[in-house]
Amino acid sequence: MRDTSRAVPFLPSARAVFGLSLEGMLWSRRSLVLGGLLAIPVLIAIVYRLVLAARLPAEITGLHLYGYLVALFWVRNALPLAALFYATALIADEVEGRTLTYLLTRPVRRSAILAGKFAAYVVTTLCLSLPAAVVTFFVLATSRGVGLAGSVPDLFRDLGVLVLTLLVYGALFALMGVLMKRPLIPGLLFLFVWELIANLPGYMPRFTITAWLRSLVTHRPAGRGVSEMFGQVLPAGLSLVVLAVLTVAFLWLAIRIFSRREYVLDQ
């Protein structure tokens, strides 16, 4: 028989929190809205194949459109937004719903709670985004003027970048979620103001996440005007290392802060 005075080991408790959180995250209004947002490229791809292919300028092939959707839609906008809405709510939702007490009074370590919830966030967002990316790829890569086999390496690379995007932004926003009471506005400012630094010349883009992610996408859209002059491509190997370090650091900090913080729930 288990000693009830001691906390449940990390893995079993994280798995239990993961199962519970996944059920709540996948079947929620948030998932319905964000699932719709993340699937917009599928609609764009179908419209392109049915209507636009014959009307758009000839230089926009299916693969170019796919490249734009990966770099500008998913990596730059939709996935960071999904991460913001899910990851900041990992703990904030429990605080707002005044259910955090029930979690914290169970014999589970706080680190296991956040780890389980973060894993549920990752699985939820992957379930919403990866199928959309794969379907979009096949709809566009089988259009006129695109070689499917030649484009396959792009698909594998892009799926990897999408996973990294969700991990690194998820870890950052989980940290903001445990640090701040209302992290949405700072998160939006970070995404749509601070991240614009990625387009500046010099060393500054290295202080953004999007510059590192953008460097991993091979079919990045050609810049125009000023952004083309300044748009930097950072080394791919270094980008991977930086993103991995950032993810681990943000997540470790989030777990550390959540483990030590005292939550006073409003009555």
Add this chain to the structure above:
Amino acid sequence: MKRSRLVVIAAASVVGLGLALALGALVLDPARAAVGPLPAEGLVLPADTRFVVGIDVQRFVQSPFYKKFASQGGRPKAFSELEQKTGFNPERDVDQVLIAGRPDKGQQAGLVIVRGRFDRYKLSQAIETGGRRVTQKKHEGNPLYIFNEGQAGASAIAFLGHDANLLAMGSQPAVEAAVTSHFQGAAPLKQNTALVGLLERVKPGSTFWMVGDQSLLSQMPSAVPAPGGSGGAQLQLPALKALMVTGELEPVLSLDVTGDAADAAGASQLADIVRGFVALASLQASQKPELKGLQNAVSVTTDQSSVRLSARVPYELLEALQPKKAAEASPVPGR
């Protein structure tokens, strides 16, 4: 079963099926490459090759570029003559052409490998009765036709293998070496790790592509006139260590040129020079409206020590950039 598990399984199935299909397309693609865009038969190219060019002839012939070129009378007359004599039509019967060489050795090291469908009997007869000084001998048990044997610059042509779908032509030593490698199953090109490294960086599936090391650029000028500069001011061009080109002809003429400079500073300098020229050309758009679309057609980026120039030129713009016909450009004398 929990609802969430159903969603996860459904999503994993879509992604798994997609990845399996993608892998299947990659493995079963008939134009599957051995190294980058280079097909397996290209590995018989000599180890000291300094540049390789590949052309997907069928895609090239089907492109609007070639169709227009042919409709304007650009189709070589030799094609018709060849078809009359041998029934061989390069536009129809050739699938792929690989060209390899060494700029420092000229034609002595040139080798061309052609994949297609050849009537071996008719082609052999045409070679033998072609009127040039040709001798036939066996090399590795394979017939080899040598032109001007024993003289400097002797060239040769040979079928690679017993099925009539691969043809090697070029200098006699290069063709003999390719035949030997083909029959012994050797892959000399793999010893050229620098070139193989460049080939691996080229995306397969292009209509045409080219990779080459610095020797390819040895004939290029090391300086260009400075834009707007007077008194013979010149810009020093940073040396390039390697060059990779891929291109498509459909639906627009698209060209991706990647040059490896010695360092990031050199790449940045080269990119600035190219951007400067594009900007200068665009500035002239007020006087020459045909240049208006040029800036949007060309983009230059740098990635560490590499410079990448991407050009997507619609045929309309290409046509506008061509010099006007003399009749349109110059007034008729006497009027």
